[in-house]
Amino acid sequence: MAKIALQDISKAFNNKIVLNQVTLTINGGEVYCILGRNGAGKSTLINIACDIIPADEGLVKYEDGQLQGVTLRRLTGIQSQFETLIEELNAYDYLQFAGKIYGMTKAEIATQIKVLTDYFFEDDKDLSKPIKSYSTGMRKKVMLCAAFLHKPKYMFLDEPFANIDPIAANALCKLVNAYRNENRCIIISSHDLLYVNKIATHIGVIEGGKLAYNGNIDKFRTGAGLDEDMLSYVQPKSNESFLLDQIISEL
Numbered sequence: 001m002a003k004i005a006l007q008d009i010s011k012a013f014n015n016k017i018v019l020n021q022v023t024l025t026i027n028g029g030e031v032y033c034i035l036g037r038n039g040a041g042k043s044t045l046i047n048i049a050c051d052i053i054p055a056d057e058g059l060v061k062y063e064d065g066q067l068q069g070v071t072l073r074r075l076t077g078i079q080s081q082f083e084t085l086i087e088e089l090n091a092y093d094y095l096q097f098a099g100k101i102y103g104m105t106k107a108e109i110a111t112q113i114k115v116l117t118d119y120f121f122e123d124d125k126d127l128s129k130p131i132k133s134y135s136t137g138m139r140k141k142v143m144l145c146a147a148f149l150h151k152p153k154y155m156f157l158d159e160p161f162a163n164i165d166p167i168a169a170n171a172l173c174k175l176v177n178a179y180r181n182e183n184r185c186i187i188i189s190s191h192d193l194l195y196v197n198k199i200a201t202h203i204g205v206i207e208g209g210k211l212a213y214n215g216n217i218d219k220f221r222t223g224a225g226l227d228e229d230m231l232s233y234v235q236p237k238s239n240e241s242f243l244l245d246q247i248i249s250e251l
């Protein structure tokens, strides 16, 4: 079974403490959504968890031990704030290139590209044009396809719903729910409670460098034990928001 354990993770930038001894475990089958206000440290936590940046203190342990380098990369899918696209390539060539780096066969790459682009692109004509001509949302969708391409055990998505339209956002929710199983851990940072509500099994709220909430979504939804600030992270319960939820899910 997959598992990621972050133990006493601390990180400061220019002497400003961003994460202060954060400890959390994500088990296989869980979709752990990290919430928190702007600048709280969500991206920093994700980047440390997937080894894009080092922690100042603390350990990241995977079920398989302290993985690093190529071994870790082949097991992880990352859609981060850092763009990794190659402007001159079109989406198909870029995804094929990514698949080869992950050691996939030609047939596996072709199958996965078809499955993933079907989730995100109604019209695949644009995918044959160079990436430099893509809109912000299209770029994000190509990066999401690349993250899922090699069916990684550990998935890290940093603000995946930002800049994509509601149709793509709902497709991503479907994909995450289909992808989730006990051999995979999925970690997502987001401000979009509407979508978080559709996919999260667990929630972590970062405040003041600490995990102010760390637990399952059902308890979080009740709002029990949350202070006023944290209640603003809980899905609003007005009829209006439910109506919006319904409209979007029917798109």
Ligand SMILES: Nc1ncnc2c1ncn2[C@@H]1O[C@H](COP(=O)(O)OP(=O)(O)OP(=O)(O)O)[C@@H](O)[C@H]1O
Pocket: 013, 014, 018, 036, 037, 038, 039, 040, 041, 042, 043, 044, 045
């Ligand atoms: N490379 C860096 N150098 C200096 N400061 C940094 C660096 N990366 C992040 N920070 C600072 O660390 C803090 C946390 O940033 P981070 O991007 O993790 O927040 P976030 O919760 O993801 O925010 P947002 O919701 O706005 O995306 C911020 O104050 C940010 O300015």
